[in-house]
Amino acid sequence: MPGTAVVDSGNYELKIATGFQVDAFVLDDALKGVLDNTEYVLDGTTEFANVMDSTIKVMVRRGRRDVGDQFSAGTMTFTIQDVDGIFNPFDKNSPYYDTPQAKPGLAPLRAVQLIRYSNTNVPESLFSGYVVNYDYNFALGGLDTVTVYCADQFYLLAQTYLDELNVTPETSGERIETVLDLPEVDFPAGARAISTGTVNLGHDFHYTVPAGTNALQYLTQINETAEFGRLFMSRSGVLTFQDRIGQTLSAPVADFHDDGTGYKYDGVGISFEADSVINRSVVIALDGDTYTATDAVSISTYFIQTSSIANSLLHQASEIQAAAEYLLNPEPEARYTSVETKFLMLTTAQKDTLATVDIGDTISIEKSFASGTGTTQLAQELSVEGIDHYLDFSTGHRVMYSTAPTTIVYELILDNAIYGVLDAENVLG
Numbered sequence: 389m390p391g392t393a394v395v396d397s398g399n400y401e402l403k404i405a406t407g408f409q410v411d412a413f414v415l416d417d418a419l420k421g422v423l424d425n426t427e428y429v430l431d432g433t434t435e436f437a438n439v440m441d442s443t444i445k446v447m448v449r450r451g452r453r454d455v456g457d458q459f460s461a462g463t464m465t466f467t468i469q470d471v472d473g474i475f476n477p478f479d480k481n482s483p484y485y486d487t488p489q490a491k492p493g494l495a496p497l498r499a500v501q502l503i504r505y506s507n508t509n510v511p512e513s514l515f516s517g518y519v520v521n522y523d524y525n526f527a528l529g530g531l532d533t534v535t536v537y538c539a540d541q542f543y544l545l546a547q548t549y550l551d552e553l554n555v556t557p558e559t560s561g562e563r564i565e566t567v568l569d570l571p572e573v574d575f576p577a578g579a580r581a582i583s584t585g586t587v588n589l590g591h592d593f594h595y596t597v598p599a600g601t602n603a604l605q606y607l608t609q610i611n612e613t614a615e616f617g618r619l620f621m622s623r624s625g626v627l628t629f630q631d632r633i634g635q636t637l638s639a640p641v642a643d644f645h646d647d648g649t650g651y652k653y654d655g656v657g658i659s660f661e662a663d664s665v666i667n668r669s670v671v672i673a674l675d676g677d678t679y680t681a682t683d684a685v686s687i688s689t690y691f692i693q694t695s696s697i698a699n700s701l702l703h704q705a706s707e708i709q710a711a712a713e714y715l716l717n718p719e720p721e722a723r724y725t726s727v728e729t730k731f732l733m734l735t736t737a738q739k740d741t742l743a744t745v746d747i748g749d750t751i752s753i754e755k756s757f758a759s760g761t762g763t764t765q766l767a768q769e770l771s772v773e774g775i776d777h778y779l780d781f782s783t784g785h786r787v788m789y790s791t792a793p794t795t796i797v798y799e800l801i802l803d804n805a806i807y808g809v810l811d812a813e814n815v816l817g
Contacts, residue, residue, distance in 0.1 A: 391505045392440040396732035397785035398504050398739055401511075402443055402466060403436040404519060404536075405499040436501070437494060442468040444533075444781060446502065448515045450540070451620060451747045451774030454725070455633065455792035456664075458612060459620045461542035464502060464515045470532040475522065496520060500538050502777075504785075506740040514743065514777055516625030518543060540621040541579070545604040548573055553597035560585030560615040563701075564607055564629055573603050575627065582629045587614050587711075590703030594675040613671075613700040616714060620747050623775075630748055632714070633771070635795045640752040640769055641745055642738070644727050647756055647765070651738055655728035655788070656755055662720060668694040669715040671708050674701065679709045686718030723793050724753045724768055731785040742787055747772055750796075751789060769796045 391399030443466055450462035473479045475494055502515040517540035525533045551572055558566060561584040568575040568582075589595065589610070597606060611619040611629070618630040643650040667686035672678045695715050702708045731739050745751070754767035774790035 389505060389509055390511075391503070392438075394779055394781060395784045397779070398506075398731070398743070400440055400505070400779065401438050401501070401503040402440040402446065403438050403501045403503065404494055406435045406437050406494060407498060436499075437474070439468055439474075442471055443779075444469060446777070446779040448502065448775070448777040450515070450623070450776075451772075451790065453774050453790045455771075455773055457773075458608060459542075459618065461546065462515065462517065462540035462621050464500070464517065464538040465535065466538075467533055467535045470534050473532070475524070475534045476532070477522070477524075494519075494522075496522070500536075504743045506743070507736050512740075512743045513624040515540070515623060517541060517621075541575075541625060541627065542604060542621055545573070545575070545607065546602065548603040550597055550599065550601045550603055550606065552599040553601075555589070555591045555595050555597065557591045558589055560587050560589060560610050560617075560701075561629055561631075563589050563610055564619075567603060567607060568627070579625060580627050581622070582627070583617070583631045585615055585617075585629075586632045587702060587707050588704055589614060589701045590674060592675065592703075594673075595701065595703070609699065610701055613697050614702050614711070616711070618748055618773075623746050628747075633794070636750055636769075636771065638750070638769060638796045640750045642741055643752045643754070644729070645754045647754070650754070651729060651742070652733040653727050653729040653753075654733065655726070656724055656753060657726035658722065659725045660720060660722040662690065662693075664717060664720050665690045665693045666695045666715055666717045668692050669712045670694065670696040670698075671700050671702070671712040671715070672696075672698045673703055673708055674699060675703060677703065677705060677708055679705070679712045681709070681712035681716055683716055683718040690718075690720070721793060724755070724770060724791060726788055726790045727751070727753050728786065728788040730783075731787070739785075745772060745775065745789070747775065750794065751791070753791070768793075770794060 389399050391401045393399050446464065446466040448464045452459050468475065470476065496519050498519050500517055500519050501513060503511045504514055505511055517538050519536055520539050520543060521537040523535040523537065527533070550570065555563065561582050564582050567573060568580060607619060611617055615632050617632050618628070620628055622628050644653045645651065646653065665686065667683040667690060669681045670678065700708065700711065702711060734742070749772045750769055751772055752767055752769045754765055756765050770791035771794040772789050773792045776788040778786040
């Protein structure tokens, strides 16, 4: 099986681009510079160094902790023992030192990938991004260690600034595509999964995007002030935009239970807090159009708790009103906020499934509680909003999913007493 085995977890590869092109055409080279050569071509293939054998631990964090949080760049941090000195930027004898260019091959902003192989040797990406920084610890009389900090492609978008953009009538997804197509952004078309969006954005002079606007901040503004969906980098490095979060068809990819069935877990977060209440919501568009939504019953019980958006890209009055009403959350709700498990607790098939779970998927969590002389169980279906991976060669792979409540509907089943009624909870698949 390819990759390096991690105790009771599977086989993994941690690959960093070296900057070398192993099959690239080279002028004036007797072998690589021959015209019409089918082995050495103009674009070449980037060589990757697999450093998993030297890695002590890896931590990946992607997404957000709660549906009310903003998506930020996904990160990966890993520490290696530099046994062979290949990460030393001053070592010209390193196999990854770029001698013709006189610079280290393993350098900042090189592509990096964390991969797990399934039981059938299918590579599944856990993180894709770029190296941001190498933190060297040169130990006298011992092994040097290097901590490598990485970020996904959000990092690159955060370093990009727009020229003035005179916008046209577009949905939220169309506007995102427009920004990504701009020459000063030039985000790869093959690394996008952009939904059309459910709302229309403003396009008069109020909505002109001034020169110097940060690309990532503007994309975030589209989502956080108008669409209220999800904007994130997938585990394989695809910029993903999902429509406004609404009803979800019941189809959990994993069922976590504490009674010995399903996916076992050893940690669950539970929240029942006042901070989740929003009973007054104000949305103000860039042209000044405003709508305030309130819930009088909630205010009488939980006092006034306000959400305010003062820079919404919406411009239609009906959509501004709908947005304000969408943001209301009049009642606090007890819910599971996260679930953690170790791969060593799971079956082979379950490990393979959890390696492919991504943001926006639905999982279910069930917990048993003491109730009188017996026990009772509470199950909830929740959306995955964030994913944390922890890999340690002494303890294996651990994963935590941060969750948010979601409105679940069920597929209609003919002649079923519960699911055979066509209503708001039972729908045609």
